[in-house]
Amino acid sequence: MRDPVAAAASAVTALVGDRAADWDRTGRLPGDLVRRLGAAGQLAAQIPAKYGGPGWSSADNGEFTAHVGSLCGSLRSVMTSQGMAAWTVERLADPAQAAELLPRLASGDTAAVAFSEPQAGSDLSAIETTVTVDGDSLLLSGHKTWVTAADYADLILVVARMDEGGAVVAVDRTAPGVRVRRVAEPLGCRAAGHAEVRLHGVRLPLSRLLGGGRQPLSLLVTTALAYGRISVAWGCVGILRACVAAAVEHAGTRRQFGRPLGRHQLVARHLADLWTAEQIAARACEHASRCWDEHDAGLVPAIVLAKYVSATHAAKGAAAAVQVLASAGARDGHVVARAYRDAKLMEIIEGSDEVCQLILADHALRQG
Numbered sequence: 001m002r003d004p005v006a007a008a009a010s011a012v013t014a015l016v017g018d019r020a021a022d023w024d025r026t027g028r029l030p031g032d033l034v035r036r037l038g039a040a041g042q043l044a045a046q047i048p049a050k051y052g053g054p055g056w057s058s059a060d061n062g063e064f065t066a067h068v069g070s071l072c073g074s075l076r077s078v079m080t081s082q083g084m085a086a087w088t089v090e091r092l093a094d095p096a097q098a099a100e101l102l103p104r105l106a107s108g109d110t111a112a113v114a115f116s117e118p119q120a121g122s123d124l125s126a127i128e129t130t131v132t133v134d135g136d137s138l139l140l141s142g143h144k145t146w147v148t149a150a151d152y153a154d155l156i157l158v159v160a161r162m163d164e165g166g167a168v169v170a171v172d173r174t175a176p177g178v179r180v181r182r183v184a185e186p187l188g189c190r191a192a193g194h195a196e197v198r199l200h201g202v203r204l205p206l207s208r209l210l211g212g213g214r215q216p217l218s219l220l221v222t223t224a225l226a227y228g229r230i231s232v233a234w235g236c237v238g239i240l241r242a243c244v245a246a247a248v249e250h251a252g253t254r255r256q257f258g259r260p261l262g263r264h265q266l267v268a269r270h271l272a273d274l275w276t277a278e279q280i281a282a283r284a285c286e287h288a289s290r291c292w293d294e295h296d297a298g299l300v301p302a303i304v305l306a307k308y309v310s311a312t313h314a315a316k317g318a319a320a321a322v323q324v325l326a327s328a329g330a331r332d333g334h335v336v337a338r339a340y341r342d343a344k345l346m347e348i349i350e351g352s353d354e355v356c357q358l359i360l361a362d363h364a365l366r367q368g
């Protein structure tokens, strides 16, 4: 890790301490922690320096994301949302909008990105939320679900239908007509502030339409998801690193049948598989980040590959870690128990395993 990234990683380790399990149980991250990391620009560390952000590369931000992911899946999820919002603004906003919004996101305001709706999950072409121009303002109505970090967010980027195309609208959480309600008891990443967002005739200035709107819906979704997927993939590397550490420590110290668990070949195989999973996921993420940083034409399949490989390996790896720890890890809040629940969700979000497989198959067919 480069020095600034290592310094940020050790600062966040100290801030999280041993509290991640409590946050998971209570379903809340401390507001001051989120604000503090936001104010240091570390929730979205790729925001360029000209907007007040750290301007890290994807590779540096990825390593930092993995580190946070190894400590607390909920905090990493909030980072993913913030980074995805910042990247969406950077790509889609006009210069005046970027100059207003990006410094906010680099200095403590928090953000979420809302695509999903009750009838639009994997198929985002079914989005029904609509934005229209009404005189000299915008009118936004719809219902978004499962929006990560929405419960902490000052700003929600809402993907909506606009005429024949789509639009991303930057909505202040406090705008009249916006209602945010937490998702009760999610399976994992329980403190990530997942929420339903209802928008009832929300009236906003025209300047809240990123880039003027009326862009293809698929372009908007792909733009935001590019960041979301690579960030989730690095988060899964973090999950695997936490699982390797816990499983190795336990297998080296717990003795059964007269020797350490790790000296029983069937347990050793779990350790080998877990370590292999971490290595494969890390290499896939490094490759995707290299493509991002070098503007490589193969970026999109590299990101989808990293997300798919990392999520599937994290889910399998976390299950193996629970198996190695057995009863020692089978309680709420334990690092491998959290990893097991959090990793399963990573196979669903930002393009489920199946959606990733469809994209990769399409890529393979076009290559052939």
Ligand SMILES: Cc1cc2nc3c(=O)[nH]c(=O)nc-3n(C[C@H](O)[C@H](O)[C@H](O)COP(=O)(O)OP(=O)(O)OC[C@H]3O[C@@H](n4cnc5c(N)ncnc54)[C@H](O)[C@@H]3O)c2cc1C
Residues within 6 Å of the ligand: 081, 113, 114, 115, 116, 117, 120, 121, 122, 123, 145, 146, 147, 148, 149, 186, 189, 194, 345, 348, 349, 350, 351, 352, 353, 354, 355, 358
């Ligand atoms: C923890 C968590 C965080 C989330 N964060 C956000 C967020 O920040 N913002 C946001 O907008 N949304 C968010 N979501 C929503 C998430 O993006 C959707 O859950 C996801 O896209 C899947 O949609 P769905 O749950 O409606 O499942 P469905 O689309 O109903 O799919 C159900 C199952 O069918 C499979 N499937 C669907 N279509 C196909 C097909 N054509 N071929 C093969 N299999 C298929 C899916 O892979 C899945 O296994 C989050 C969800 C969760 C659980």
